[in-house]
Amino acid sequence: MTTPPAPEVPNAAPPPSSPASSGPSPQEKEATSRQIGRLQDFAAGFFATWTLDLGVRHGLFECLSRHPEGLSAEFLARELDLDRLYVTVWCNAAYSAELVEFKEGRFFLAEGLKAPLLEPGSPVYFAGTVRFLGALREAWTFLDQHVADGERSWWDQFSKDLPASQADSSRTFYTRLLRKGFAQVPGLIERLNGPTPLTLVELACGRGDGLVRLAKAFPNLKVHGVEGDERSVEVAKAAVAAAGLGDRVTISHGILGKDPVPAADIVLMNIALHEVQDKEEVVRQVVRALRPKGAFLISEFPFPEWGEIEKLRTPAGKVMAGVQYVEAILDDQLLPSAQFMNFLRRNGMREVSSSELAPIHVLVWGTK
Numbered sequence: 001m002t003t004p005p006a007p008e009v010p011n012a013a014p015p016p017s018s019p020a021s022s023g024p025s026p027q028e029k030e031a032t033s034r035q036i037g038r039l040q041d042f043a044a045g046f047f048a049t050w051t052l053d054l055g056v057r058h059g060l061f062e063c064l065s066r067h068p069e070g071l072s073a074e075f076l077a078r079e080l081d082l083d084r085l086y087v088t089v090w091c092n093a094a095y096s097a098e099l100v101e102f103k104e105g106r107f108f109l110a111e112g113l114k115a116p117l118l119e120p121g122s123p124v125y126f127a128g129t130v131r132f133l134g135a136l137r138e139a140w141t142f143l144d145q146h147v148a149d150g151e152r153s154w155w156d157q158f159s160k161d162l163p164a165s166q167a168d169s170s171r172t173f174y175t176r177l178l179r180k181g182f183a184q185v186p187g188l189i190e191r192l193n194g195p196t197p198l199t200l201v202e203l204a205c206g207r208g209d210g211l212v213r214l215a216k217a218f219p220n221l222k223v224h225g226v227e228g229d230e231r232s233v234e235v236a237k238a239a240v241a242a243a244g245l246g247d248r249v250t251i252s253h254g255i256l257g258k259d260p261v262p263a264a265d266i267v268l269m270n271i272a273l274h275e276v277q278d279k280e281e282v283v284r285q286v287v288r289a290l291r292p293k294g295a296f297l298i299s300e301f302p303f304p305e306w307g308e309i310e311k312l313r314t315p316a317g318k319v320m321a322g323v324q325y326v327e328a329i330l331d332d333q334l335l336p337s338a339q340f341m342n343f344l345r346r347n348g349m350r351e352v353s354s355s356e357l358a359p360i361h362v363l364v365w366g367t368k
């Protein structure tokens, strides 16, 4: 007599496992080994970032680029008057991170790194970002101390390295604006180069790099910078004086949202509107301060919209997700481009538009 087949039980629970067969499933094991690989990549990235920072700040990359014939670690240390052991460790770490090459006992700067690491005027300049990442160590310490109590801080509370390296990282944003951003705004370049002297006001101008470059790029333009951090105002004034531009470039201390915005034909904010507490009030003030046909140019990080969280997994999204830590310390957050466009439209600006200049850089504008 045969026994009937056991009835099928839909969605039956697996039989209880014996102690011998317990432990992670093959899927779990595979996922863990994938994650271990990623975690090791993060550790390697951490060391690569510090290697970049040390190499930029102590001139190691610069020295290697001056020696296309290559240098041994010992010669590199001697040339820069640095410790031999530290430089040997740096050379090996830089080799492991593929930042330098090695042949017959000599190290060479890896191909493709000259512009990102050594050319501040290049649109792909990256050493400023490297310096900023290094300078962020004090911000991490602050965050670690205040992650529970939620205390915030501001630029003037940190050492001068932080705003200085931030300005260096912003350099590439100004380069992109000047090389391709302004050309996206209909008629802007023609007006800036026209015979009628215009006034451009840069709000939250930081340490004045943008003011100097704008004045140099457009010889007919009058430029005025407003900045809320006293130390940055002093640095910006010195930069303008050193560039011999004192007759066309002026700077004042002012708190946006509180102090009035000076009259202008063009107002520019570079990586700054997201930081202001009352953004809508500042936009209102800018619109009032603009002369007829005036333009408001908002150069920003384009943080993904709510509902687009998957965009945080793109390379640009990963960088912006990290920048949000700094913004949180400063008591603000990066915003999606649409938000800046809404500010302009809500306050009566016309021809509101935007252009992506790089995956981490958008220019939003409107005219009065």
Ligand SMILES: C[S@@+](CC[C@H](N)C(=O)[O-])C[C@H]1O[C@@H](n2cnc3c(N)ncnc32)[C@H](O)[C@@H]1O
Residues within 6 Å of the ligand: 155, 166, 167, 170, 171, 203, 204, 205, 206, 207, 210, 226, 227, 228, 229, 232, 254, 255, 256, 257, 269, 270, 271, 272, 275, 276, 277
């Ligand atoms: C990220 S930095 C950008 C500075 C400069 N535009 C650049 O790109 O290098 C932001 C700047 O906004 C200034 N800032 C923030 N809130 C401000 C406010 N309410 N009034 C004036 N300046 C402000 C900060 O002091 C800082 O210099």
